[in-house]
């Protein structure tokens with residue numbers, strides 16, 4: 001019997017059959033979906049009336065560094081390597097664990113309001129980031145950053161292993177830990193091998209950045225005589241489950257490697273555009289059968305955590321680049337933000353509205369003028385909706401936002417504390 005019933009909305013299942021149920025119902029019990037179908041009049045359970053709304057799986061932010069909200073608008077209009085070396089890394093050296101907590105919580109509130117229910121995070125002070133994610137009510141997939149070009153890399157590795165084991169032992173239904181080697185250019189092969197072994201032996205996926213810039217590819221060719229994916233394949237990275245952010249600069253042979261090895265690719269178009277990195281070849285990856293998720297990346301390079309904005313961008317950008325309006329449909333773009341993102345991250349029970357799946361569900365108000373007259377709800381969501389149309393956000397069966405009111409945390413307090421932390425941080429960095 002469902003303890004929570006979302007009734008009367010247009011239910012978009014994002015299942016294999018692409019089911020859409022007008023005036024449907026989604027039932028939830030024990031954190032899972034237990035019913036999807038026509039409205040069951042008179043059934044028991046708490047009801048959320050979604051009449052006039054779209055009901056769909058929560059959006060998945062499959063690559064981000066949430067606490068970088070603290071550096072939003074701090075360093076813009078710079079190339080990736082200059083941006084990292086001159087602006088971001090010098091500030092990050094002064095980060096306190098409490099900064100990460102409040103910066104992450106700020107980002108979580110932003111995501112809850114935008115209908116994002118899962119975030120795949122990679123950042124410093126992963127414990128505090130995780131606490132913030134869990135406190136916010138979101139599905140939290142943390143990984144500490146692992147960098148192999150620093151003197152204390154071994155201690156960093158041991159802390160990451162300890163943190164991963166702690167998360168696994170906790171068995172929290174909204175906590176899904178990863179290992180986070182930053183990128184091939186900051187993680188030498190022997191260090192990557194250690195991480196691969198730790199991930200493989202625990203069945204924990206690896207979340208990393210691959211082939212983000214042309215410089216990264218050129219450096220890899222110069223150092224190893226092969227391109228990034230060829231090199232990663234050779235050192236065994238793809239022997240474990242991998243969520244690879246970016247994958248912007250790929251040869252046809254590398255696209256074939258990603259498809260063959262089942263690597264989940266996460267594209268971050270806003271970030272790649274803003275840092276002048278390029279555009280990932282999404283139509284080619286899709287044609288090869290690669291699973292694609294969408295990410296916002298950190299807010300210092302986006303500058304928001306709005307996955308719906310990434311949906312529109314992925315649908316529009318490739319049409320323009322290829323001068324072909326049939327490339328990447330509205331449905332395919334939305335699928336990347338839901339079922340695709342979940343699969344790219346290794347979930348087999350997330351991102352669809354289907355009995356047995358985790359109950360991460362959002363409702364969007366369809367009554368706004370910019371969504372009228374509503375000829376096609378999929379097109380409206382991909383091309384016309386705004387993240388502020390989200391009215392309800394449910395994660396693992398818990399309502400974290402209702403009627404646009406965030407229930408899990410005090411939004412005003414979070415904004416004030418995060419602002420204070422951000423100002424303190426850039427003040428310390430001088």
Ligand SMILES: [Zn+2]
Nearest residue numbers: 209245297298
């Ligand atoms: Zn990133």
